[in-house]
Structures are given as structure tokens and as C-alpha cells.
Amino acid sequence: MAYIQFNDIPLDPSLTQERSQRVQRAQFGDGYSQVLTDGLNAEQETWQCQTPPLTYPEINSIESFFLEQKGQAISWIPPFSTKTFSKPFASGKLNLGYTNLSALTLTGFTRPANYTANLVTGVLTSATGASGISNGTAIPISLTLAAKNFLLSDGWTINTLSSAYARLSFSLTRVYV
Numbered sequence: 001m002a003y004i005q006f007n008d009i010p011l012d013p014s015l016t017q018e019r020s021q022r023v024q025r026a027q028f029g030d031g032y033s034q035v036l037t038d039g040l041n042a043e044q045e046t047w048q049c050q051t052p053p054l055t056y057p058e059i060n061s062i063e064s065f066f067l068e069q070k071g072q073a074i075s076w077i078p079p080f081s082t083k084t085f086s087k088p089f090a091s092g093k094l095n096l097g098y099t100n101l102s103a104l105t106l107t108g109f110t111r112p113a114n115y116t117a118n119l120v121t122g123v124l125t126s127a128t129g130a131s132g133i134s135n136g137t138a139i140p141i142s143l144t145l146a147a148k149n150f151l152l153s154d155g156w157t158i159n160t161l162s163s164a165y166a167r168l169s170f171s172l173t174r175v176y177v
Helices: 056-069
Strands: 016-021 023-027 033-037 043-050 074-076 082-088 093-095 101-106 115-118 123-126 138-145 148-160 165-174
Touching: 043 148, 056 148, 056 165
Parallel strands: none
Antiparallel strands: 016 043, 023 033, 043 165, 074 148, 082 138, 093 123, 101 138, 115 123, 148 165
């Protein structure tokens, strides 16, 4: 019987992630509308999670962790936190769109020789001079998101499969603490 830490919980690959951004909209009579994000932490993220069949000692280990939290935020690195894509520099800057990064690699370029990066804001700036990255250059990017804080949304459910195995289902909602 092994103790399972929260970030090591095996999850069914069919888990669901919902992401959205809270916005405020003012609609005017002439059809014009004005939209702005609703505060600094407008991004909402919810994960519907389910484990594959686990033994009851494994389920009990996870449940023990949930009970210990007593409604406190859980620091968690969601699955698929490593992203790869390409994006071009424009006017000497590149906004990745992702924030709070734990790792960043630009294929073929090094920091700080070719660029500087703010891993909190996800904004890159080209170095000046010949070593900088030219505008319009599409850069292959690989990044890893840092752990985020989540709360158990509605508790958890243990679904019995047999006398030895069960599945654990739970939902996590991102919080900013």
C-alpha cells in the first residue's frame, strides 16, 4: 500500500477542463458595446476529475488528504501543463498569453542573450542589437505552467466497482489566494 500525494493522483484521461474569463459588458442603444475583464483575476478554471480504478487503501489515502484540507486551497499542477506552440515577435515583444510559468524554452534562442522573459506575466522582450529576435520571426515555444491553487468544488464521490476497487470523482475550481 502506497501513500498517494495529491499531485500524483492518477486521473482518468477523459477528465474535463472548463476555462472562461469573467467580463463586464455595457450595451449602448446604438449597438455599440464596451467590454472589460472583471477584475485582476478574471480567469476561471474548473476541472472535473475521476481516477481510474484504485484500491481502497489508495482511495482512503486521497480521502484522508481531502479531509485534512478542511476547505483550504490545494496547490496543484493540472495535467497538460506543458504547452508547445509557435508565435511571432511583434515590435520587439511577445505576449505568450499564459502567465505564472515555471519553465520556458524558445527553440534556437537563449536567455538573456536573445531575449528576456517575465515568467509571471508571460511577456518576452527581444534583446537589442544583432543578438535580438527579429520582428515577425515565428518562435517555437515550450512552456510549463506553475502550480495553481484550487478548492474542492462540491466534495467528492467514491464509486464502488468491486469489493477491492473504486473510483474517486471530484471537481476542482481555481482560486486566487
